[in-house]
Amino acid sequence: MSLIEYRNLLYEVSEKIAWSTESRRLLFVCKIFLPDGCENNIQDGLSLLIKLEEENQLGIDSLEVLKDLLERMGKWDLLQIVDKFENKRKEYKSLLEQSGRVLDECSQLERLVSVCDGKISHDRQQHITDVWTLFTELEKKNNLGIKRLEILKAMATEMEKPDLLQQVEEFGKRRKQEEDAEREKNELEEARRRSQGEESSMFISYIKMYMINGFEVFYT
Numbered sequence: 001m002s003l004i005e006y007r008n009l010l011y012e013v014s015e016k017i018a019w020s021t022e023s024r025r026l027l028f029v030c031k032i033f034l035p036d037g038c039e040n041n042i043q044d045g046l047s048l049l050i051k052l053e054e055e056n057q058l059g060i061d062s063l064e065v066l067k068d069l070l071e072r073m074g075k076w077d078l079l080q081i082v083d084k085f086e087n088k089r090k091e092y093k094s095l096l097e098q099s100g101r102v103l104d105e106c107s108q109l110e111r112l113v114s115v116c117d118g119k120i121s122h123d124r125q126q127h128i129t130d131v132w133t134l135f136t137e138l139e140k141k142n143n144l145g146i147k148r149l150e151i152l153k154a155m156a157t158e159m160e161k162p163d164l165l166q167q168v169e170e171f172g173k174r175r176k177q178e179e180d181a182e183r184e185k186n187e188l189e190e191a192r193r194r195s196q197g198e199e200s201s202m203f204i205s206y207i208k209m210y211m212i213n214g215f216e217v218f219y220t
Helices: 003-015 021-035 045-054 065-071 074-105 108-113 131-140 150-158 163-218
Strands: none
Touching: 003 045, 003 065, 003 074, 021 045, 021 065, 021 150, 045 131, 065 074, 074 163, 108 131, 108 150, 150 163
16 A cells, blocks of 8 residues: 555544544553653644654554554444555565565666666665665655556566566456445445435425424314
8 A cells, every 4th residue: 555545544543533532541552652741742633643653653564553542442443444454555565575576586676777767766776776675766756556566567577577467467456356346335335325314304304294284284
């Protein structure tokens, strides 16, 4: 999952924290991770999560503290969302690890860097010492991610690694199928909620009309 999706995850979690009633408990539990006296600067759930990031207790590949907090608070719906994000992230990282091993065995780092021309800044190229740092630079520029696999396909093609190319393509197709299924599920749930809301409104209107008509009959 990308950094954008990770930041959106943190925002979504923070929005569902009732700070007025849950802040005391959260600050007490998180005290072991926070510098002394910083509690006064934490005004809401989002600022708490940002502070945990600053203290290296929270990150895109480090969600255990967040999961523990959600579990202790009984926020199972949010915990499920974080688990889903984490699982997708692990699958993506696994793909990068496998791709890195295959490409590293080619011993053609300069050739790989040339494939990425225009996708990483020239001043950073001198800091690329292996395939892994190349991946990192591409991710920083948002040119490599779970939804941005084209550069990985280009590397596999350039290095004449058809098996790797197929693996990356299958990963992308699988992710898209999962996203389509998730979107359809959400659309159905939204349609169901909308339908239920309309039915409730119609029922209330019917009751009001019935009561008005009843009063009119009563007084006539």
